[in-house]
Amino acid sequence: MRNMTDRITPTRFHESDGVEDWRVVGEGACAYFRTGSFAMGAGLVKAISELAGLDDHHPDVDLRHEGVMVRLITIAQDYMGMTERDVELARQISAVARKLSLPADPSVVKTVQLTVDAHDIPKVKPFWRAVLGYQDRADSPEDVVDPHSRGTPIWFQKLDAPDPLMHIDVWVPPEQGEARVAAAIAAGGHLVTDKYAPSWWTLSDPEGNLVDVCTTRGRD
Numbered sequence: 001m002r003n004m005t006d007r008i009t010p011t012r013f014h015e016s017d018g019v020e021d022w023r024v025v026g027e028g029a030c031a032y033f034r035t036g037s038f039a040m041g042a043g044l045v046k047a048i049s050e051l052a053g054l055d056d057h058h059p060d061v062d063l064r065h066e067g068v069m070v071r072l073i074t075i076a077q078d079y080m081g082m083t084e085r086d087v088e089l090a091r092q093i094s095a096v097a098r099k100l101s102l103p104a105d106p107s108v109v110k111t112v113q114l115t116v117d118a119h120d121i122p123k124v125k126p127f128w129r130a131v132l133g134y135q136d137r138a139d140s141p142e143d144v145v146d147p148h149s150r151g152t153p154i155w156f157q158k159l160d161a162p163d164p165l166m167h168i169d170v171w172v173p174p175e176q177g178e179a180r181v182a183a184a185i186a187a188g189g190h191l192v193t194d195k196y197a198p199s200w201w202t203l204s205d206p207e208g209n210l211v212d213v214c215t216t217r218g219r220d
Contacts, residue, residue, distance in 0.1 A: 004085040007074075010216035013082050014174075018091040021104035023173035024216045025111045027080050028060075028073035029090055032108040033097045038065040040102065047096045057085055059093065060149050067108070077138045106173055112152050113169040115212075117159040125156050167210035169200075177201070177215040184213070 010024035021031045035041040041063045048054075048061065048070070062069040070093055072086040097104065118124040121142065129135065129144045132151065137143035145153045159165070172180050181201045185191060192202040192210065198217040204210050 004083065004088065005074075006084045007079060008082050008084060008087070009220040010082065011220050013087060013090075016087045018094065019087060021094045021097070021106065022072075022090045023106050023109045024082065025109055025171035025173060026113060026169075026214070028071045028111070029082060029086055030069060030071045030109045030111070031090070031093070032067055032069050032105050033102045034067045034105050035102055036066065038063070040100070041065070041068045044068050044097060044100055044102055047100065048093055051089070051092050051096070057089065059089065067105070068102075069109075075138075080137065080139050107176065109173055111171040113171070114152055114154045115157050115167050115169055116154060117157050117165045117167070119159055121156045121158060128154055165210065167212065169212045169214050171214045171216075174198070174215040174217045177213060177217070180213050184211075 013019060013022070013024050013029055019029070021033075022029045023031070033041075033044060035044060045061055045063050045068060048059065057074070060071040060073070072082075072089055074081060074083040074086060094104065116124065116128065125144060132144070132146070132154075134144040134151070134154070135147050137145045137153075142156050143153060144156075145151075155169075170180070177198050181191070181194075181203065184203050188206050189203045190206075192204050194201050196202075196218075198215055199219055200212045200214040202210060202212050
């Protein structure tokens with residue numbers, strides 16, 4: 001019998017039964033439910049709030065007038081990722097949505113992370129932590145995060161090249177990676193490298209600004 005606190009990989013999450021509505025993008029599993037109105041979305045949020053055990057392990061919920069985004073993630077002092085508990089809660093939330101006849105749309109799911117390339121991370125990071133009101137991520141000294149789980153996380157990357165840069169990481173569902181890259185190239189972008197695909201592709205816009213299109217494939 002599995003322990004609900006057992007840590008799992010993105011692949012293990014996706015291979016679980018009953019989580020077809022969900023995609024692991026970055027750190028956490030996300031699902032988007034189309035509601036068609038703010039009132040229907042509020043009804044879904046209310047139904048989710050009535051599930052048992054949320055005081056100890058709760059989802060992040062974003063309610064908008066056309067739909068509801070839900071994120072599940074386990075956060076501990078030494079870990080930020082997926083556990084068996086997230087699998088079970090994903091199943092329960094999907095069941096609630098089905099009961100309300102609210103369809104999931106995995107194509108909407110994504111997360112965005114900013115990356116600061118720096119020569120001296122300990123010197124640079126305090127500025128960004130202070131100006132954004134962020135805090136260090138407990139399990140990762142290279143990250144700062146919004147303590148209220150609203151703002152985009154920032155990851156600091158050691159840079160050996162002459163000029164420091166900031167680039168964006170866009171996390172998409174695994175099945176959307178190649179299509180997103182193709183769309184960006186068709187829109188005027190350039191492929192810098194696909195050496196690490198399908199984990200990520202590095203692209204640039206016409207003026208050289210960088211973006212990594214990321215998926216969870218190949219990261220277990």
